[in-house]
Amino acid sequence: LLDGNWVLVFTAFSELLPLLSVGSIPFVKVEKIGQSIDTRSLTIENSTTLSTPTFTLSFSASAAFEIRSPSRIQVEFKEGSFNPPEIKSSVDLPESVNIFGQNINLSFVQQFLNPLQNAVAGVARAISGQSPLKIPIRGGQTKSWLLTTYLDKDFRISRGDGGLFVLVKEGSSLLDW
The missing domain is CATH 2.40.128.20 (Calycin beta-barrel core domain)
Structure with missing residues (x-):
């Protein structure tokens, strides 16, 4: 067992x-x-x-x-x-986060991260497969x-x-x- x-x-x-x-x-x-x-x-x-x-x-x-x-x-x-870290092909942010009792909306941050998705995917391919x-x-x-x-x-x-x-x-x- x-x-x-x-x-x-x-x-x-x-x-x-x-x-x-x-x-x-x-x-x-x-x-x-x-x-x-x-x-x-x-x-x-x-x-x-x-x-x-x-x-x-x-x-x-x-x-x-x-x-x-x-x-x-x-x-x-x-x-x-x-x-090795597994880099995600897309940034997966929650809609909001609670920090010290304050609920902070993160939807505006996601707008700025969208253009970085291709760069993140490239890093993920370079790191994957490392020992x-x-x-x-x-x-x-x-x-x-x-x-x-x-x-x-x-x-x-x-x-x-x-x-x-x-x-x-x-x-x-x-x-x-």
């Missing part, structure tokens, strides 16, 4: 809170925080995707794990990876543990190094809420 792609729907892990707060910055959205687990190769990949009106950025950390008990694994992070930047993870923060306290085909609750993680299996109807 642990194999597959999981989507983080709740956490109380303090180290992820700054990342989650990025979503409160105007024009930046946390699209997805996920975890892929492959029990055959004993690997985990934690990934994050952020988006703005002009690009999408994704990064991940890969790890190997050892099974310590039926519910506990020991994790060692090996490498971080930053994918990710891989960075080895070294130091004292490479090892962690994960204890799964509940697991079924759609839902998982895990704890690890002071954090609580609630995840839903990708493709589950639970994500439609």
Whole structure:
């Protein structure tokens, strides 16, 4: 049941809170925080995707794990990876944005951006297909543990190094809420 792609729907892990707060910055959205687990190769990949009106950025950390008990694994992070930004072929601005309690209409900005669409598309073609930047993870923060306290085909609750993680299996109807 642990194999597959999981989507983080709740956490109380303090180290992820700054990342989650990025979503409160105007024009930046946390699209997805996920975890892929492959029990055959004993690997985990934690990934994050952020988006703005002009690009999408994704990064991940890969790890190997050892099974310590039926519910506990020991994790060692090996490498971080930053994918080249995916430049959107058109600037996708909302009609308005709320900044410090003020609702600001952005329709006039879109008028000025329309002529830049071709330039943005050219940059997108130049960047696409570039290899990710891989960075080895070294130091004292490479090892962690994960204890799964509940697991079924759609839902998982895990704890690890002071954090609580609630995840839903990708493709589950639970994500439609």
